[in-house]
Amino acid sequence: MPQSDIETDWFARIANDDEQAFRQVFDHYWPQVYGTSLHLTKNPEQAKDLSQEIFIRLWENRSKLGDVKTPASYLYILSKNLVLDHLRKKVFDPSNIDFLIQYFQVTTQTPQEKLELNELKAVMEQAVNSLTGKVKDVFALSRQQGLTHEQIAARLSISVVSSKTYVVRALQQIRKYMETHAGDRLVIAALAVLSLR
Template sequence: MENATLHNEKELLQQAAAGSEAAFKALFMHYWPQVYGTSLHLTKSPEQAKDLAQDLFLKLWENRTKLAEVSNVAAYLYTSSRNLVIDYQRKKVFNADNVDYLIQFFTSSDTTAQQKLEYRELEEALAAAVNTLPDKTKEVFRLSRYEGLSHDEIAQQLGISVHSSRTYITRALAEIREQLSNHSDSLTLLFILFISRK
């Protein structure tokens, strides 16, 4: 749930942008629940959520001069939190529980019509991207990501080396990621969830 706007928020933003630690602390105390809550909702890990929320406020302080330009703090922090989570998840492999939760989050009956539309767009965009891959690359990608085979199993089934299997996957992911680069962050996140599965 978003917090109510601070009565003196504009003034606090100006003061924080000018370097006031007291003003920044007031913003921190007021918006911490929102930032932590957003991170927790997306990661399902209290420890990760706390670390990411702290990282976000640290980045805000390091770039505090930009705070004077912010008109909607709640929206700004939500977007920043979401992007930070996405960036974090790009750098790590999801565990199965996290993947299943986030996919369920975007496809459950509780999601909005917009979120469901984005998920359908992701499925279509991903399928189209996979279909443009060279035949061997496509075959390796499907065996890995759709059928869950390991590189050893793929190599044995296709009569190629494990190194070749890894190379094909690397090429496939680079090409698909490039084709999906124009989609929204939520689509990108779902794609990352999908391709990161073991």
Template sequence: MGNRLNNEDALLEQVAAGDHASFKVIFTHYWRDIYLFSLKLTKSPDQAKDLAQDIFARLWDMRQHLPEVRNFKAFLYTVSRNLILDHLRKKVFSVANEEYLVTYFDESNYSPHLMTAYKELENTVQEAVRQLPPQLYQVYYLSRVEGLTHEEIGQKMNITRMTSKNYMVRALQFIRKYMAEHGHDMGLYLISYIFLK
């Protein structure tokens, strides 16, 4: 985030009172940082722009609480991070976005730090998969490793297509919960690549 504005506390008080000019000063000062932060996570200029606009709209909606904020930069970062991660979770957990994930996780885009983090996440995912109950594990394996459809899994396991889908949902819920319990809740958008590939 950029440097703190000299009169930031006064500006936040004015924004809380509904002053659009003061909000524009805050907006202009922090826009580039929020946009670049969004771009870093989404890798899409259009999405980053939309998210940055959403973040400032959210800030305006909660303007009455701004005078209570002691560290505005940290507050703005937290609001931004949460909104962006919510967006990514919704996007990447949709099978329709597999192409997006493949592009996003192209190894040429990895920094050494991100690659290390990804390997740690992948290892934890595999630990979670090994702890799945037998039927959930079998559906997960047949779907994600062998690439079978739910129809084919149903025939192979002598269960209905809907039961296969339900088992997969439960398997993914189990894995996400395991990841969160092991400190990887902020990396769910990374984990989902493993789920969907």
């Protein structure tokens, strides 16, 4: 029996709750799944954790596996999507968004770094420009002009608590914008920037 037929048979058996077939799939595909995770995360421990999560998801969704014709492709797509989803959540955490904004205001990058990160910076600027009203005003005064919350409160006739709340809201909105507008390559670029922290 050709290897592709064997793998398809494994998936069909897993769909019928066959744990032995699942073990065979795990042993056979672990190098591929781990390799994909490691390639995207550059972190062996994180890649191991994510690879285990991928196989857990495979087992949890086993009822759908009977219709899969190309198991290797199915697992690659599952691995890539789960890892990139994990990276998006990590990269676009509000504290990381703040760091990225500050990073792009620094002018000590080399020409090569500027070229590689130009697209990411453009999406970041679009995200900031998408802010409106007081959220945009407070964010600009805080992150672009460097004013304290006390100074912002005095200038805009709002409370210090309101100033802090607007900044938190701005970071959340920027994160959501980045999550929907930054492609996979930009997520990896952002992760590279964050590794400099």
